[in-house]
Amino acid sequence: MTWLVYRQYRAALIWSTLFLALLIVALYALSGDARHVADLLRAHNCSPYSSGRYCDSLVGEFEAHSNWSTGVLVDVLYAAPGFLGILYGVSIVAREFESGTIGFVWLQSLSRRRWIWTKTAISSVSVIVVAAVLGVAATVWSSSVYLRFLSQSPLASRIFDTSAVAVLGYATLAFGLGILAGSTLRRSGIAVAVSLAVFAILRLLIEKTIRPVVEGSRYVALSVMPPYSPHNGLLVREGFLPLTQLQPHAEQAFSVTSTCQSAVHVFNSSVNSVFTACLRSHGLHLVVQYIPNSQYWLAQGVEVVVCVALAVAALVLSMFVVSRVDV
Amino acid sequence: MPVDSNGSASQCAVHTQVLVKRYGKTPALQGLTVDLPTGRSVALVGVNGAGKTTFLKTMAGLVSASSGSISVLGRKPDLDDIAHTRAVSYLGQRHPLYGFLNVRDTLRLGSELNRSWRTEFASSAANLFRLPPTKRVKSLSGGQHSQLALVIALSKGSPVILLDEPMASLDPLARSLARDLVVNVRGEASLVVVSSHIVGELEEMCDYLVLLSNGQVILAGTFSDLLDAWERGPIYLEGTQRSATRRPDATSSLESLVTAVLLEERAAADPFLQTPVGDR
Numbered sequence: 001m002t003w004l005v006y007r008q009y010r011a012a013l014i015w016s017t018l019f020l021a022l023l024i025v026a027l028y029a030l031s032g033d034a035r036h037v038a039d040l041l042r043a044h045n046c047s048p049y050s051s052g053r054y055c056d057s058l059v060g061e062f063e064a065h066s067n068w069s070t071g072v073l074v075d076v077l078y079a080a081p082g083f084l085g086i087l088y089g090v091s092i093v094a095r096e097f098e099s100g101t102i103g104f105v106w107l108q109s110l111s112r113r114r115w116i117w118t119k120t121a122i123s124s125v126s127v128i129v130v131a132a133v134l135g136v137a138a139t140v141w142s143s144s145v146y147l148r149f150l151s152q153s154p155l156a157s158r159i160f161d162t163s164a165v166a167v168l169g170y171a172t173l174a175f176g177l178g179i180l181a182g183s184t185l186r187r188s189g190i191a192v193a194v195s196l197a198v199f200a201i202l203r204l205l206i207e208k209t210i211r212p213v214v215e216g217s218r219y220v221a222l223s224v225m226p227p228y229s230p231h232n233g234l235l236v237r238e239g240f241l242p243l244t245q246l247q248p249h250a251e252q253a254f255s256v257t258s259t260c261q262s263a264v265h266v267f268n269s270s271v272n273s274v275f276t277a278c279l280r281s282h283g284l285h286l287v288v289q290y291i292p293n294s295q296y297w298l299a300q301g302v303e304v305v306v307c308v309a310l311a312v313a314a315l316v317l318s319m320f321v322v323s324r325v326d327v
Numbered sequence: 328m329p330v331d332s333n334g335s336a337s338q339c340a341v342h343t344q345v346l347v348k349r350y351g352k353t354p355a356l357q358g359l360t361v362d363l364p365t366g367r368s369v370a371l372v373g374v375n376g377a378g379k380t381t382f383l384k385t386m387a388g389l390v391s392a393s394s395g396s397i398s399v400l401g402r403k404p405d406l407d408d409i410a411h412t413r414a415v416s417y418l419g420q421r422h423p424l425y426g427f428l429n430v431r432d433t434l435r436l437g438s439e440l441n442r443s444w445r446t447e448f449a450s451s452a453a454n455l456f457r458l459p460p461t462k463r464v465k466s467l468s469g470g471q472h473s474q475l476a477l478v479i480a481l482s483k484g485s486p487v488i489l490l491d492e493p494m495a496s497l498d499p500l501a502r503s504l505a506r507d508l509v510v511n512v513r514g515e516a517s518l519v520v521v522s523s524h525i526v527g528e529l530e531e532m533c534d535y536l537v538l539l540s541n542g543q544v545i546l547a548g549t550f551s552d553l554l555d556a557w558e559r560g561p562i563y564l565e566g567t568q569r570s571a572t573r574r575p576d577a578t579s580s581l582e583s584l585v586t587a588v589l590l591e592e593r594a595a596a597d598p599f600l601q602t603p604v605g606d607r
Contacts, residue, residue: 004436007427100423107387107417108440109483111409323407326390 001110005122008095012088016130023076023134027141030069037061077138077162081131081171082199088127089178090191092119093322097186103327113319120179120315127175128168135167155215155234155291155299157207166300169307174199176311183318183325202310206303214302215291219247222286236289243285340365340487340518341386346395348381348542355381357542358395363520363535367549368513370529371522372585373539374593379522380420382539383489386520387417399487400517413443416485420492422476426465430458430475434482443484448512452478455504469496474505481508486517493521494528506531526582538585540592550581557584564588569595 041058093116096102106112142159154163161170177199181191217236241248279285341363348356356378363369373379384390385397388404388411397404404411424433434453438444453460456474458467467475473496480490490509494502509532513519520537523529529536536553538546545564546553556562558579561570571591577583 001439004425004428007425099426100421101425103389103419103421103423104425105440106389107412107415108437109409109413109442110440111412112407114409324391325406327384 001115001118002122005119009088009091009123009126012091013126016084016126019080020130020133020137023080024137026076027073027137030073073141074158074162077134078158080134081167082174082196082203084130084134085127085171085174085176086178086181086192086195086199088123089175089180090182090188090195092116092123092179092182093318094182094186094188094191097182098188106327112322116179116183116315116319116322124172124175127171131168131171134171135162135164138167139163153234153291153293154296155293160211160296160299161203161207164297164300165304169300169304170203172304172311173202173307176314177202179318180314180321183321206306210302210306211299214299215295217289217291219287219289221246222288233290233292236291238286238288240279240284241287243280243283246287247289248287338365339363340367341397341399341520343397344395346382346385346397347393348378348385348390349393355542356385356392356395359539359543361537361544361547363518363537365517367535368509368519368533369521369535369537370526370533370550371520371537371539372524372526372529374589377539378542379539380491381542383417383491383520383522384419386487387415387489388412389417413441414485415487415489416480416483417489418476418480418491418493420495422472424464424472424476424479427463429461429463430467431460433464433475433479437479437482441483445482445484449478449482452481452508455508456501470498470501473497474501477505477508481512488512488516488519490519490521492523494523494525502528526585530581536581536585538588540589541596545592546588553584554579554581562588564591567595 037058041055044055044058093102096105105115110118142163143154154160160166174195177195178191181195181198182188185191185194215234239248339362341361343359343361346356346359347354359378359382371379371382381390385392386399386404388399388406388408391406399411400414402408402411402414404415425436428436430453434449437449438446453475456471456478458471458475458478464472464475473493477490477493480488480493493509494505497505506528509519509521513532519533521529521532530550533550535549536546537544543566545567546562547565548556553562557573561572562584563570569591571584571587573579573583573587577587
């Protein structure tokens with residue numbers, strides 16, 4: 001059975017490897033200039049808030065180099081685990097239904113559950129290996145280029161999703177959804193479309209509901225506008241609150257005083273003192289909501305566990321479906 | 328001898344009781360009740376749409392019954408029962424095989440997936456049909472494709488063998504070889520069921536007739552018993568008040584019997600046919 005599955009997935013494995021190779025080449029070829037500028041920015045202690053002609057010109061140059069190419073690459077990295085998992089997953093059952101070979105293999109002396117389990121186990125190795133390489137390539141790339149300047153935190157949404165073990169988790173979830181859609185719908189095209197839609201919804205739900213809880217954002221009062229998020233964590237938002245209040249109540253917006261607005265984003269120390277004095281005269285202080293970087297691996301781990309649990313549930317449901325379907 | 332679920336010996340390899348199968352609202356089997364005796368080679372006959380393929384698939388465990396009961400070698404066929412799939416070998420009208428495998432690898436796959444695989448039989452049967460071992464399945468002709476599927480079905484080593492029109496796309500020589508192979512395995516299996524529209528061919532391979540009409544059995548018995556009855560007078564159809572009578576000029580053959588019964592069924596369903604041609 002192992003060699004049969006290998007023969008079935010040999011072409012897919014070759015295409016996946018080619019895609020990975022192309023992506024890795026693109027990551028380094030297209031971001032070479034941006035990486036160079038990022039190194040210069042780092043060397044000159046420039047930040048997105050820095051003033052000074054040299055820094056400003058470097059920031060402009062960085063954005064010019066990184067805008068479209070980096071944006072496209074991040075989009076590709078974001079979408080790749082889903083497509084990878086779904087294409088592998090859907091083919092496990094749907095392709096056999098379409099070719100009719102299900103009518104051959106289900107007549108041999110092995111149970112349908114054993115058959116789907118064996119195929120899943122073997123092809124999941126391909127999915128995991130390809131997703132792992134994708135995750136490593138994306139992590140190395142983003143930590144060497146993207147994180148150096150643009151976000152400063154691996155917790156930033158697109159970077160978090162496309163790096164480390166989260167890639168494995170999302171690829172596994174997509175794989176499970178693909179198997180379930182293929183088993184239920186028995187047509188590859190429809191199964192791919194449906195599982196992509198379900199995958200996108202689940203991913204959004206995880207991002208919007210589970211991730212914020214696990215990350216557990218914190219508030220800190222600062223005397224000046226920070227050049228970076230506190231403790232190099234992920235800056236969620238910043239604003240002004242009454243001096244007695246460290247975090248906003250539910251639905252309470254950070255208030256901004258127009259009087260002191262002109263001082264914002266200016267980091268000259270003398271202006272800062274004017275700015276702080278202005279805020280104090282209005283009974284306000286600057287509060288920053290941020291997520292500490294120490295939450296990164298916890299959040300990654302929780303999302304992987306959630307994704308794998310959903311994928312296992314999808315696989316169990318697929319086994320139930322195939323064990324009751326007429327041929 | 329098969330043993331039923333109560334542990335007692337059973338004379339029937341297959342037993343069905345008021346078996347019903349519907350595809351949506353379309354009925355395929357409508358209360359089919361029959362016992363297929365162990366050790367027999369059964370010819371399953373009926374007009375197109377009579378329910379032959381559905382009956383075979385139900386016995387094979389490929390489709391589930393809507394109601395009624397069925398047991399094969401004393402076990403209820405379950406869609407995902409490993410013991411049942413081991414016990415039954417089924418050759419459908421379509422022969423889905425992996426096109427990217429060659430003939431040798433396809434037979435190897437069969438041996439890996441079936442514990443009771445008959446390696447020597449498979450090899451000699453493939454040689455008999457002169458199937459090219461290194462040729463990919465997708466490059467085989469339609470007839471060769473059918474031959475390979477038949478070799479796999481017969482090599483599985485199951486006690487119950489179900490063949491749905493196995494000769495349909497074979498040339499005369501291949502038909503003759505296929506008949507010999509079926510006759511060869513008949514002695515080793517508990518039950519062989521062959522569906523075909525060519526009664527003459529079935530006479531050579533089988534010894535028991537089951538005739539289906541509208542998803543029900545209307546005639547069942549050994550060839551010899553049925554032909555004796557046919558010689559003596561009208562044959563009464565099960566579950567009906569009707570009978571089929573041999574015309575004085577008709578031969579006393581299985582084919583004439585089957586034709587007469589099917590004509591009687593058609594006439595009962597369509598009164599237009601009861602009117603003599605000249606009077607229409």
